[in-house]
Amino acid sequence: MAEEVLLFGVWASHFTVRVQIALKLKGVQYKYFEEDLDNKSVLLLQYNPINKKVPVLVHNGKPIVESQIILEYIDETWPGYPILPKDPHERAIARFWAMFIDDKCTPALRKACWGGENGRESWDGENGREKAVEEASELLKFMEEELKGKRFFGGKSIGLVDIIANIIGFWLGVFEEGSGVKLLTRDKFPKLCNWVDEYVSSSIMKESLPPRDKLVPFFQNFFRGAK
Template sequence: MAEEVVLYGVWESAFSRRVEMALKLKGVEYKYMEEDLNSKSPSLLKYNPIHKKIPVLLHNGKPIVESQVILEYIDETWQGYPILPKDPYERAIARFWAKFIDEKCLPTIFKACYGEEKEREKAAKENYEVLKFLEEELKEKRFFGGENIGMVDIVANIIAFWVGVIEESSGAKLLTRDKFPKLSSWSHEFVSNGVIKECLPPRDKLLANFRNRFGQTNSSK
């Protein structure tokens, strides 16, 4: 009996795109269901009744929610390409940095670009500090996962691809090569990877979407 793997996502979401990246790296066949978050489908509400959000991975009728939880589930369920390290300590470190990106980096990125004018400058300084931690964590590695793309790289997809769109739509400058040479090189290599490239949304469409939703907040800069 063939496995049934269904992903409920939104084309512009870095979170559902993460799941696609993991599935494709593992070579897992899946069906993709595009959601409209303004008019959520009965299936989404059924499978994620608590948060009512994407992504939701449905595996043989069983739903898994929250992108980082889904990434770990994919890694533990399917053999082949490793997303998390085998060593328990290294796994813990990868989980730490993945959590750091979602809880520390993402809020400051959006505040620095789209927050109230008075809080943008403070958020930009905070953003510099958190990105500096990631810059230092890369050390001389090709990816956060070493020679291969891993959990932290996948979670950091928003920094590698979405940040450039966010900067262009807001007029802010967060990830410059002079301040973050390692992160900049990592971003370029990550989005140039064939599998990752397949999972990225059309940049022009994403930029238009951000401009439509947020406007050009800092366009005078």
């Protein structure tokens, strides 16, 4: 019986693209379904009835939700390219940084560029934007330090943390261009900037990342149109 792999996502979602990157690294063939989150499909609601969000991976009829969980499932299910380290301690460290990016960095980057923790509210007070930029920069310093002596967060090759960090590696540049805020400068974050250059130039990323010229106006309309 042929294996069936389905992915429900949104083209502009860095969470969706994470899963696409992992599947391509593993060489897994899949069928992609683009979702309209204002008019969610019956299948999306069927496979993810609790939070009704993307991405959703469906493997032989069984759905898996939440991008970090999906990435671990992909790594455990298909052999070949290792996404997580084999060493238990290194795996735990990778999971820590993945959570740090999602729980700390992503909301801070959105707030610094667009305002509000979810990127859809006004900055708090006259100095709110300046404070938000400062807070985001402090978090990026931790990521800069974690790269010390390494080509990628995963070492010599792209791993779990690199995939999760696509919000920094690609989407942050889109946020900066669309909002006029500059966070990731080479003088402050030389290691991160070098990592970004390597990241976006890799063949898998070139195949997976959405067109930047479409993303910039998309987020300008999404965030500014909500205010």
